[in-house]
Amino acid sequence: MSAGTLFLIPVPLGPSGVSSVLPPDVCQQAATLRHFVAENAKSARAFLKALPHSLTLQEIAIAELNEHTPSSELLGMLEPLISGSDVGLISEAGCPAVADPGAQLVALAHEKGIQVRPLVGPSSILLALMASGLSGQNFAFHGYLPAKEDQLPRKISALEKDSRAEKRTQIFIETPYRNRRMFDSLLTYCSPHTRLCIATDLTLAEESVRTHAISAWKKIGAPTFDRRPSIFLLQAT
Numbered sequence: 001m002s003a004g005t006l007f008l009i010p011v012p013l014g015p016s017g018v019s020s021v022l023p024p025d026v027c028q029q030a031a032t033l034r035h036f037v038a039e040n041a042k043s044a045r046a047f048l049k050a051l052p053h054s055l056t057l058q059e060i061a062i063a064e065l066n067e068h069t070p071s072s073e074l075l076g077m078l079e080p081l082i083s084g085s086d087v088g089l090i091s092e093a094g095c096p097a098v099a100d101p102g103a104q105l106v107a108l109a110h111e112k113g114i115q116v117r118p119l120v121g122p123s124s125i126l127l128a129l130m131a132s133g134l135s136g137q138n139f140a141f142h143g144y145l146p147a148k149e150d151q152l153p154r155k156i157s158a159l160e161k162d163s164r165a166e167k168r169t170q171i172f173i174e175t176p177y178r179n180r181r182m183f184d185s186l187l188t189y190c191s192p193h194t195r196l197c198i199a200t201d202l203t204l205a206e207e208s209v210r211t212h213a214i215s216a217w218k219k220i221g222a223p224t225f226d227r228r229p230s231i232f233l234l235q236a237t
Contacts, residue, residue, distance in 0.1 A: 004086040006109045007033065008102075010095045010121020011047045013229070014204045018050045021203050026119045027051050030088055035080040036062045037105060039092040047090065065089075066101055074108050081114050093229075095123045099143055099173070125171055128199035128231035131209040132169070135235055139169035145182070156189045163194075164236035176227045183222050190214045190234065197233040200225045 009030050012021050019027070031051045038044035041062045048060060063077045081087050089096045089105060095118075097103040109116050125141055145155050159170040174182040186196055192215035199209045200223065210223055211233075 002084060003112075003114050004081040004084050005115045005117055006081060006106065007086060007088045008096045008106070008116065008118040009088045009090050010119060010123070011043075011090055011093060013093050013122050013124055013202055016204055018047070021122045023120055026121060029119065033086055033088040034060060035085055035087045036060065036090055037065050037077050037087060037102065038062050038090040039066045039096075039101065040064065043092055044090045065105055069101065071104065074105055077105060078109060078112060078114065081109065082112070093124075095121060098123060098125065099141065122203050124199070124202050124229070124231055127202045128197065128209065128233060129169065129171065131199060132197035132233045133211050134169040134195060134197060134233055135167060136169070138167055139171060142170065142172040144174065145172050147178075152185055153189050156185060160190055160194055160234065160236045163234060167235075169233055169235045171231065171233050173231055176225075176229055179225045179228070179230050180222055182232060183217075183225075186232070186234065187214055187218055191236060192218075194234055194236045198223055198225060198230055199233070200228050200230040202229075202231070 007029060009026065010022065012018060031053045034055060036044055041064050044062050045057050049057065053060065065077065089102045091100045091102060097106045106116055129136055129139060142159070146152050162168060163170050183198070190196070192213065194214050195211055196214055196217055197209065197211040201207050208223060212220060
């Protein structure tokens with residue numbers, strides 16, 4: 001018996017319609033699967049219900065894989081694939097395995113010789129980069145920057161120095177309720193000429209993408225982004 005395929009299924013970045021951000025064939029593929037691995041089972045069920053799925057939610061098996069999942073449980077999540085069934089991997093929002101614990105399952109699938117198929121959907125990181133006007137030729141994603149007050153200034157300075165030397169766009173995220181703290185830190189520790197882009201609520205009706213030099217941000221003030229998912233991008237000159 002041949003192994004199944006692990007489908008990497010993107011989901012909307014927020015409460016937008018599935019059909020507005022996912023191609024029909026992606027929705028159709030997701031609607032045929034009986035087994036899923038998801039960062040959050042409740043969110044996954046809401047997504048499957050919105051497709052809609054060809055099966056009832058009671059007929060669908062969803063295993064949770066998040067930051068609290070022990071690595072010893074990963075192999076068990078591959079059992080349906082080893083038995084010949086296809087499995088869908090779903091992130092909490094956006095593309096699975098990108099800034100997402102699902103990458104661990106993908107790595108194990110490759111080790112076991114299981115086919116992995118990424119499907120088309122929204123990536124907040126790439127959408128922000130596309131719209132920023134900053135370098136798309138050389139960029140790096142850093143996830144969350146250090147939260148400690150004594151570490152954050154050093155990290156921002158290091159990213160700015162690297163950006164200037166390598167002509168590299170630096171991309172990072174923050175917990176939404178700390179967006180303003182990150183914004184204030186960037187204005188404090190970055191050069192006035194460094195360009196900063198803040199992309200908020202991508203693909204949603206309230207979407208906002210703004211790029212200015214740090215000196216201009218100091219005059220304009222913070223965007224409306226409190227408790228709203230945002231991507232930060234900077235490029236030093």
